[in-house]
Amino acid sequence: MAESEQTLRLYAFEPSYIAPIVFAVVIGISLIVHIFQNFYYRFWRTTFWMFWGGTVFTAGWIMRIFSSYDPSNKALYIAQTCLVLGGPPIYAAAEYNILGRLMSYLPMHAVFHPRRVIIVFVYLGALVESLTAAGAAKMAASKGLDISEYVLGGKLVSISLVLQAAVECVFVSFVATMHYRAARAHHLSRNVRALCFMLYGTSALVLFRCIFRAVEAFATQGVLTPEQCGSLCRLVETREWYIYVFEATPMAIYTIWLNVMHPGRYLPRNKFQYLDVDGTTERLGPGWVDRRSQWQTWADPFDLVKTIKGRPAHEKYWLQSERWPAAEGSFAQGTASNATRSLSGKLYRRVSMKPEV
Template sequence: MANPTKDNLYGYDANKILPIIASVIIGISLIGHYVQNTRYKFWRVTFFMFYAGLFFCIGWVVRAISVRKPDSLPLYMISSIFIYLAPPVYSAAEYNTLGRLMHYLPMHSIINPNRIVYIFVFLGSLVEVLTAIGASWMAAGNGRQDEERLTSGATFMAIAVILQGTIEIGFIAMVGILHRRCARANMLPSNVRTLFIMLYGTSILILIRCVFRAVETFELRDILSSGEDNSNALMKREWPFYVLEAIPVALYTYWLNIIHPGRYLPHDQRQYLDFDGKTERMGPGWIHKRHWVMFIADPFDFIGMLSMKKRDPYYLRP
């Protein structure tokens, strides 16, 4: 990989071939997601995979151009921002998949599946906003040698990746609870087991990326606050970026290509798995009896729990 240098915006002699390879790899996955979403009619659940892939592909295509014009600040900023923005959007596909899996296994869900999606997507949107601010400020600060802007951008990025990592840990916990309940009830057919493995694995890949970005941004902040030369920072090395960011995210998107939720879950979210773990039935879907304001104010229906009256039953038994 490239050696550190102060002669361009990257801080190293960026490899000119790898961005092209990455663009092709992500582009193939992106086309695959478009075809799969259309074939399985699963756009409502996995549309985030398409948009995340689009962001990531744009980021790599622009990087392929940028590394040939390493002094162009606009190209550097566009590439950095889109590559930073893609992983939180990829994560949102996990949240939707878990929500649909809970619709398929409603008797084991601890909360309305739609609410799970809203909560995680809301938090993911917050991560996306922080990431957009942090990435743009870091790129601009690095390009203009503005250490104050660079430090502020690193702070926003640190908050964003820590928040995303925390969300992923919470997400894994929710998957674990659902998995445990299904295992106890002997409701783990092959399609459900496969999706659980995929959700665990893809979450770990996102966590690897979060740890890398957290270490990178905190190290940069420490170097800047100490007044040292940031040419020795992790972000001035190329190989960690490919090994700990590009590869995990590429594995993530291809894992979703191979284990596409549309292959393993019914198209209609009202269709659920019966207690025998084999029969699929059609129900009315999750029953909503509370005002939407109460869904937001009390997502877990603590009032219903305290009054010993559960007001959000998951379905009506046929």
């Protein structure tokens, strides 16, 4: 079969012209709102990944628009496949940063060193993203041409999806641990409760999307043409609405949810600001200080050895409230804001006794 004939089989259906436009507009608007809020709350360090994930995902649906009008164009097909698959793992990295900042805010309930959240989850997320991009590119480029490359690409995508689902499950367990500890200690203030439920919900959306993509990947493993499909394969390969219901919609809800409940509304921009043991006052502490050598922190990032022995290597500075000055306002009580001017018009003075690093 000539390549011009094979490229016509890139889609097993007649691609919609309208649906990718709708999702490109929805996710693009959400991206613009998120950029505005990042500047408004000056929260770029924590939620940069929402901007980057939104940029990639929006670009994916824009490429899908062009691809729907030129379905035999392999370059457009590869671009939209890689970008649409690559956006969600980047979105998930925003959750990991939010959890790290929540651990800094509630150090007494942190599962482990807040900065290790970035090391552990974001770098695992980078691995997921790399596997996804490599697998998607191989599958799209070899579709209808090279069975071995197509199968390899499918395996890489399958591995990345299983890994991302596993990471999300571990992530949710950490959020649940923080939630339980805060509730037991009467530290479950409105902002903490809102963030916990937001992280549960967004993680559920990522897992929902992962399950769909995993079913699709395993059902189409090694399948080059619709004729080779089984019943499940035909179900996900020949019906375009599946991708919009199980991929586009959950991730659109995800990004809108993080706009409605932007963490800049609920957590201090200054990561040294933490909730005192009284559950209302917020103080400016020294941050989490690990007294171990650098090689020990890399060998045992969770400080398991000393924690098991009952002698953790970090200082419990939150038990020495008298040493640390009270912050201006309290996010727990709703009397503080990261914005120069709150939505109600009341002016707040920014806490700047320690720079954010």
